[in-house]
Amino acid sequence: MSLASIMQTNEQTLRPSDDSSIHKLVQTVFAEVLAEFSAWKVKYCKHFIRSLSHVTQSPRVPIPDGDSTRLHIVGKAGGSPDGDKEIMVAVTDYSEDGTPRSTSSISLQVVHAELLEPHRSYEYCTPISRNIFRGDDDDMMPFIPFADDPTFDHIDHTLCYGSFAWQDDYDPDLEVISLEAAYRLHAVHSLLYQDIDNTGILPFKLFSTPGKPGLFTLSRRRDLLRWNGTTIPCSYSFPSALLSHSILQHRLERTNALFCPNLNCVEPLCPVHVEMNPVPSPRKQTIRLSELLKRVKHPCEAGCFLQSMTAEVLPRWSEDAINSFKSIYHIEPDMIPCDHAELIFKPCHEVLYYRRLLYPDLDELQTARPNGEHKGKSRSLEFRDVDPLKFTPNDPCHHSGPCDVLSDCLCFKNKAHCQRNCRCPTKCARRWKGCRCAKARDGVSCVKFKRCSCVEARRECDPELCVKCGCRDPETSTCGNSQIQQGRFKELEVKESRWGIGVFLLESVTQGELIVEYLGELIYELTFDSRGEVADHLGRSYVFGLDKTLSLDSSRAGNASRFINHSGASDASGETQYNCRAFARLVNGEHRIGIFAIMNIDPGAEILIDYGPVFFTEQKNA
Numbered sequence: 202m203s204l205a206s207i208m209q210t211n212e213q214t215l216r217p218s219d220d221s222s223i224h225k226l227v228q229t230v231f232a233e234v235l236a237e238f239s240a241w242k243v244k245y246c247k248h249f250i251r252s253l254s255h256v257t258q259s260p261r262v263p264i265p266d267g268d269s270t271r272l273h274i275v276g277k278a279g280g281s282p283d284g285d286k287e288i289m290v291a292v293t294d295y296s297e298d299g300t301p302r303s304t305s306s307i308s309l310q311v312v313h314a315e316l317l318e319p320h321r322s323y324e325y326c327t328p329i330s331r332n333i334f335r336g337d338d339d340d341m342m343p344f345i346p347f348a349d350d351p352t353f354d355h356i357d358h359t360l361c362y363g364s365f366a367w368q369d370d371y372d373p374d375l376e377v378i379s380l381e382a383a384y385r386l387h388a389v390h391s392l393l394y395q396d397i398d399n400t401g402i403l404p405f406k407l408f409s410t411p412g413k414p415g416l417f418t419l420s421r422r423r424d425l426l427r428w429n430g431t432t433i434p435c436s437y438s439f440p441s442a443l444l445s446h447s448i449l450q451h452r453l454e455r456t457n458a459l460f461c462p463n464l465n466c467v468e469p470l471c472p473v474h475v476e477m478n479p480v481p482s483p484r485k486q487t488i489r490l491s492e493l494l495k496r497v498k499h500p501c502e503a504g505c506f507l508q509s510m511t512a513e514v515l516p517r518w519s520e521d522a523i524n525s526f527k528s529i530y531h532i533e534p535d536m537i538p539c540d541h542a543e544l545i546f547k548p549c550h551e552v553l554y555y556r557r558l559l560y561p562d563l564d565e566l567q568t569a570r571p572n573g574e575h576k577g578k579s580r581s582l583e584f585r586d587v588d589p590l591k592f593t594p595n596d597p598c599h600h601s602g603p604c605d606v607l608s609d610c611l612c613f614k615n616k617a618h619c620q621r622n623c624r625c626p627t628k629c630a631r632r633w634k635g636c637r638c639a640k641a642r643d644g645v646s647c648v649k650f651k652r653c654s655c656v657e658a659r660r661e662c663d664p665e666l667c668v669k670c671g672c673r674d675p676e677t678s679t680c681g682n683s684q685i686q687q688g689r690f691k692e693l694e695v696k697e698s699r700w701g702i703g704v705f706l707l708e709s710v711t712q713g714e715l716i717v718e719y720l721g722e723l724i725y726e727l728t729f730d731s732r733g734e735v736a737d738h739l740g741r742s743y744v745f746g747l748d749k750t751l752s753l754d755s756s757r758a759g760n761a762s763r764f765i766n767h768s769g770a771s772d773a774s775g776e777t778q779y780n781c782r783a784f785a786r787l788v789n790g791e792h793r794i795g796i797f798a799i800m801n802i803d804p805g806a807e808i809l810i811d812y813g814p815v816f817f818t819e820q821k822n823a
């Protein structure tokens with residue numbers, strides 16, 4: 202069916218209103234598009250196969266003097282001190298019909314490549330400069346590792362997965378067909394996309410649901426097949442969600458979903474932080490309006506509520522304007538009307554009018570606790586976030602009221618300090634306060650023997666909180682406890698070592714200095730187990746335990762630190778040569794691993810750490 206004929210039909214079509222006619226229509230149009238697409242595909246594939254069977258005639262290129270190349274070595278270049286490393290090469294340019302057009306000679310330098318070793322199988326590593334959150338690998342097995350190696354236990358490894366990628370009946374054509382059907386139903390039959398979705402007849406949901414992207418979102422992530430039956434204009438874009446652009450709350454939700462909620466990061470589509478980014482639940486008013494109004498000392502502009510406490514003409518706001526005000530009020534109810542006014546582009550006396558109308562001050566402010574609640578008990582401050590191996594950082598808390606059992610505070614439940622990126626008031630008693638170390642006159646501040654509270658709590662200094670040590674400015678700072686976040690890494694070289702590849706220093710370091718951050722993918726235990734089988738078979742593991750639930754694996758993504766070898770008490774040679782140690786630090790709310798020098802080390806030395814007593818026993822027992 203052509204676009205013109207569809208448009209013609211459109212004029213005659215009336216939008217069905219009852220459920221059963223909508224169902225019937227969706228079924229009919231879907232079947233129609235499916236039939237059209239299938240007919241087109243058969244023809245298209247036949248045409249394609251036929252075109253492959255044609256022997257294409259490439260232009261005949263003469264092969265001069267039996268040489269198979271168009272480059273001819275014509276002699277060694279003279280006059281250069283490295284004469285024997287340069288050769289002269291004649292380059293012949295041929296015309297379309299294969300006759301030589303011109304010949305010129307150029308000199309090339311000869312580089313003698315050493316014999317190249319083939320890359321070891323199943324070893325690839327994406328270079329990264331930040332940890333990546335992976336959680337768990339897909340439940341679908343993408344391919345069979347070591348398929349030609351009988352010593353690998355394929356059955357056991359297969360049991361780690363729920364299905365095989367090659368047996369999945371996912372048909373990308375169905376996405377194209379469903380989109381076309383949805384578009385026709387909307388453009389030609391005037392159905393709402395939501396009504397089409399509600400029928401459940403199309404094989405995919407059009408709109409995203411929590412945790413599951415819908416077809417409209419998916420279609421933006423892939424190149425759709427252009428088939429000649431499509432009526433979707435090239436410039437058309439499907440709605441991404443049931444969110445209206447004119448409603449502030451919807452715009453907030455859309456924007457919120459895009460940026461990382463971790464205020465230490467705030468990157469769009471952040472790959473590191475696992476936190477979901479819910480729109481914060483509405484805050485409750487804690488200051489009476491009468492109190493707030495007393496805080497306004499000067500009129501914000503001519504006509505400020507301070508000058509005329511009652512609006513002469515009752516303001517008539519649109520529904521959108523009222524909703525915008527409600528959204529802003531719920532984010533920050535304890536704000537003076539003049540500030541609310543600036544945010545919604547309305548005069549403050551009008552804001553005050555609507556605020557009184559919509560949110561009359563309650564007798565009891567909503568922060569009041571239920572009767573009989575024992576305040577002291579619910580606010581008890583107990584922390585267990587000092588030991589990384591017994592603790593996993595939680596998402597930043599966001600709730601109304603103080604961080605305690607009544608507010609369902611995540612930090613309270615996890616016995617963690619509230620972080621800078623928590624949404625509780627800055628005065629919250631659970632908040633980590635940072636250290637009070639002063640800048641060192643000479644040498645380094647914030648080190649263990651100076652009793653820095655951050656060092657003792659195994660967290661790096663926080664540039665927002667630890668103001669005195671100056672860790673915010675790496676140029677002038679004397680802080681010895683912010684090296685990971687500042688990325689002060691040493692020059693390293695990766696080359697052959699006694700135990701495969703190793704890492705070597707290119708500059709000298711002093712005891713306590715950070716060499717490099719150990720980077721990788723943050724994974725849960727199930728993935729640690731499934732990847733462990735491959736690592737055991739290779740005889741090389743790249744995993745560090747990070748905290749109670751997460752490990753850091755650099756087998757697939759990492760930096761030079763993944764090649765750091767072991768030498769320690771558990772070393773087969775019995776020698777103890779390690780010169781560095783790996784320490785986990787809580788850095789602005791997340792655990793990261795730094796490799797630190799435990800002695801002064803000269804350039805050229807290999808970086809060695811002690812993997813610990815269980816590493817090699819576990820590998821052997823696997």
Ligand SMILES: C[S@@+](CC[C@H](N)C(=O)[O-])C[C@H]1O[C@@H](n2cnc3c(N)ncnc32)[C@H](O)[C@@H]1O
Nearest residue numbers: 700701702740741742743763764765766767768
């Ligand atoms: C993190 S990787 C280190 C990089 C590794 N050498 C490579 O070539 O990829 C850890 C693996 O290196 C090897 N390795 C490191 N130190 C070793 C040592 N002292 N003795 C034996 N093998 C060692 C083991 O195979 C171990 O699983």
